[in-house]
Amino acid sequence: MQTVTLIIDKRHEISTKYRKLLKSKTNSVIVTKNLLSALKIIQDKEPDLILISDSIDSNPGDFCRKIRALTYNMRPVIIATSKSAELSDKLDALENGADDFIPEPVNQEEFVMRIKAHLRREFESNMNTKTYLPSKNYTLRALKRILCENNLWAVMYISIENFDNYKETYTALAADKLIQTYSAIMNSVLDETDYLGMISDREFIIITDGLKAEKIANFLTFAFDSVAPKFYSAQDNKRGFMLMQGDETAGRRSNFVHTTIGIITNEFIQYKNSNQLFNALIQIHKMAELPAKSNYLTERPRITAENAVDNEINNKIFIIEEDEPTRLLLTTIFNLQGYDVKPFTNPTDKAPALIILDAGDNETFKGLEFCRNLRKNPNYDRTKLIVTSSIHDKELVLQSGADLYIPKPYEISVLIKWVQKLLND
Numbered sequence: 001m002q003t004v005t006l007i008i009d010k011r012h013e014i015s016t017k018y019r020k021l022l023k024s025k026t027n028s029v030i031v032t033k034n035l036l037s038a039l040k041i042i043q044d045k046e047p048d049l050i051l052i053s054d055s056i057d058s059n060p061g062d063f064c065r066k067i068r069a070l071t072y073n074m075r076p077v078i079i080a081t082s083k084s085a086e087l088s089d090k091l092d093a094l095e096n097g098a099d100d101f102i103p104e105p106v107n108q109e110e111f112v113m114r115i116k117a118h119l120r121r122e123f124e125s126n127m128n129t130k131t132y133l134p135s136k137n138y139t140l141r142a143l144k145r146i147l148c149e150n151n152l153w154a155v156m157y158i159s160i161e162n163f164d165n166y167k168e169t170y171t172a173l174a175a176d177k178l179i180q181t182y183s184a185i186m187n188s189v190l191d192e193t194d195y196l197g198m199i200s201d202r203e204f205i206i207i208t209d210g211l212k213a214e215k216i217a218n219f220l221t222f223a224f225d226s227v228a229p230k231f232y233s234a235q236d237n238k239r240g241f242m243l244m245q246g247d248e249t250a251g252r253r254s255n256f257v258h259t260t261i262g263i264i265t266n267e268f269i270q271y272k273n274s275n276q277l278f279n280a281l282i283q284i285h286k287m288a289e290l291p292a293k294s295n296y297l298t299e300r301p302r303i304t305a306e307n308a309v310d311n312e313i314n315n316k317i318f319i320i321e322e323d324e325p326t327r328l329l330l331t332t333i334f335n336l337q338g339y340d341v342k343p344f345t346n347p348t349d350k351a352p353a354l355i356i357l358d359a360g361d362n363e364t365f366k367g368l369e370f371c372r373n374l375r376k377n378p379n380y381d382r383t384k385l386i387v388t389s390s391i392h393d394k395e396l397v398l399q400s401g402a403d404l405y406i407p408k409p410y411e412i413s414v415l416i417k418w419v420q421k422l423l424n425d
Contacts, residue, residue, distance in 0.1 A: 002028040003119050004045050004145065008038050008063075009053040009081075014104075018051065021112050025192065027119065035063070039070065044148050046074045046141045048122050049115065052098075054082040054089075061092035068097030074141065077118045081106070128198050130176050131183040139197030139205050144274040146207060146266075154213035154265040156206040157281040158186070158220065161289065162242075163202040164425075165254040169242050170231070178231050178257065185223050189216050210265040217261045217296035224259040225294050232256065239399060250414075251394030251405045260289045261296035268299065291381050316352035317419070318344040320370075321388075323358070330356065333412060334419070351380045353423055356415070359389035359397060368400040375401030384422040386415070 005022055007029060009015035015031045023029045030045065032038045034056065041047070052063055064078055079100045080093035090101045100118065102111065126138035134142070146153050160182065167175035179201065186196055186204065195207040208216060229237055236242050236256075244252040262285030264277070271277040280299075288297035317339045321327040327343075334341045344355065355374070359367030371387060374380050387402035388410065397405040404418055 002026055003049070003123065004047040005029045005049045005051065005115070005119070006038065006041055006045070006047040007031045007051045007053075008035070008056060009033070009051070010055040011053070014053070014055075018111075021108060022115055035066070038067075042067070042070060045145055047076050049077040049079065049119055051079050051081060051115075054080070054084065061089075061096035061098075064093055064097040074137075077122050079115070079118065130201075131180055131198065133183060133204070134195075134197035136197075136199045139195075139199055140274065140278075142195050142197060142207055143205065143277060147271060147274065147277065152210035152265065152267055154208055154210040154263055155277070155281060156204075156208065156213055156217060157262045157285045158204040158206065159260050159285065160202045160257050161260055162255055162257045165242060165244060166231075166257050169244050169254070174231065178228075181227060181231075182224060182259070185227070186220065189219055210267055213263050213265070214296075214298050217263060217298070220261060221259060221294040221296055228257055239395070241398065243395065243398060250407070250418075251398055253398040253401075253403050253405075255292040258290075258292065258294040260285060260294070262286075262288045263296065263298040265299055314353040315423075316340045316342060316350075316354075318342055318352045318355045320344045320355065320367075321358045322360075326358075329412075330415075333416070337416065337419075339419075351383045354384040354386065354419060356386045356388065356419075357402075359387045359391060359400075359402075368397065371397075371400040371402055384425075386418060386422070388415075 003026060005027055007015050007018050007022075009018070009031065010033045015033075019029045019031050030041055030047070032041060038050075042050075050067060052067065056063065061080075064080060067078055077100075078098050079102060080098040081102045081104055082089055082093070083104045085103050090103075093101050100114065102114065123134070123138075126135050127133065128135050143155065146155070160178070163175065163178075166178065183196075183204075186206065190196055190206065190208065193209070195205075197205050199205055206213075206216065232242070242254040242256065244254050262281055262283075264280050264284055269280070271280065284297055284299055288295050315338065317334055319327055319330050319334075319341060320343075321330065331341045342352070357367055357371060359371065367387065367389065368391075371385065374383075374385070384403045385401060386404045386406060387397050387400070388406045388408055389397060390408045391397060392407050394405045394407075403422060406415060406418065
């Protein structure tokens with residue numbers, strides 16, 4: 001992705017010369033002659049560097065102060081150029097917001113090197129220290145810039161699901177290695193015209209050509225699923241899930257990490273602003289997400305990502321408990337917590353957000369069989385399942401499909417805490 005340099009200079013010959021010197025494959029240069037048009041460019045493009053000449057019939061210091069006030073949230077590099085060699089003029093420009101002052105006439109080689117040094121420092125200051133990819137602010141700036149482009153582009157919103165659970169189980173160091181590996185995989189399929197940046201420690205944005213985005217997504221889902229098993233222990237690979245420690249006795253099951261990719265283009269919709277574009281990205285990404293499998297989804301004419309996702313909050317909890325006093329107690333408590341608590345009747349019911357299931361004792365195991373059958377029902381693939389039992393074998397319970405195992409007897413406050421945590425996840 002190119003950096004953007006804005007030159008504000010009334011002189012046609014000099015500004016054209018500067019533009020030729022600075023324009024490259026990695027740096028786009030825009031020239032304007034007045035402040036009014038500069039304001040529009042600054043709002044639309046958020047340039048990385050602004051070169052201001054005193055030819056604009058204004059004191060460079062005053063002009064730098066106005067630009068700095070306008071760009072306080074994006075903080076571009078501002079360089080003042082002037083025919084004046086007076087120390088007072090230099091100090092005035094630097095005091096009022098300029099990062100550098102270059103007297104004219106310029107030495108061409110020095111001029112180009114100083115501009116490159118400023119752009120390099122600006123880019124490096126916006127890099128994530130773990131992946132060496134641009135950070136969120138720089139990535140949002142890149143999204144804003146493509147709205148002004150007329151060519152066909154695509155934006156890919158990429159995330160690693162269950163990343164927090166992986167980090168909690170395998171430590172932050174292992175999680176960093178996972179992120180760095182995936183970053184390297186993504187970089188391997190991109191060229192110098194593409195952009196790769198981060199918006200969080202597990203979420204990425206790729207901006208690329210509209211025709212190759214789907215091929216990139218297809219490769220990334222395959223490559224991620226191929227390399228991910230190397231990041232688990234042999235025990236977890238064998239059992240097919242991560243075994244997380246809830247506390248001294250409770251155990252929690254978590255699906256392995258996988259990647260989700262949502263893709264939008266400007267082929268069918270012309271986005272008006274960066275907020276509309278980012279909201280569309282979030283919606284298509286939600287549609288692409290699967291509980292335990294890497295997946296990608298690209299925008300189609302019939303899928304605009306607007307009003308396409310059911311945003312109704314599911315606060316239903318089913319309680320399956322043979323002991324009637326316990327069932328009534330749990331029903332009362334969770335109703336008071338604001339949940340819609342119902343008894344389980346049959347598997348064709350609309351799936352709840354969570355089920356609290358008593359798995360029985362060591363003799364019957366009927367609750368575990370019920371748990372296995374429920375996990376085979378695709379209608380319940382997003383339902384969280386807490387199993388409580390006097391069977392004190394957390395691996396046996398979790399292998400039946402439970403998300404969390406809590407041995408009996410337990411404190412109600414502990415159960416409430418885990419319900420809130422699972423539903424928030």
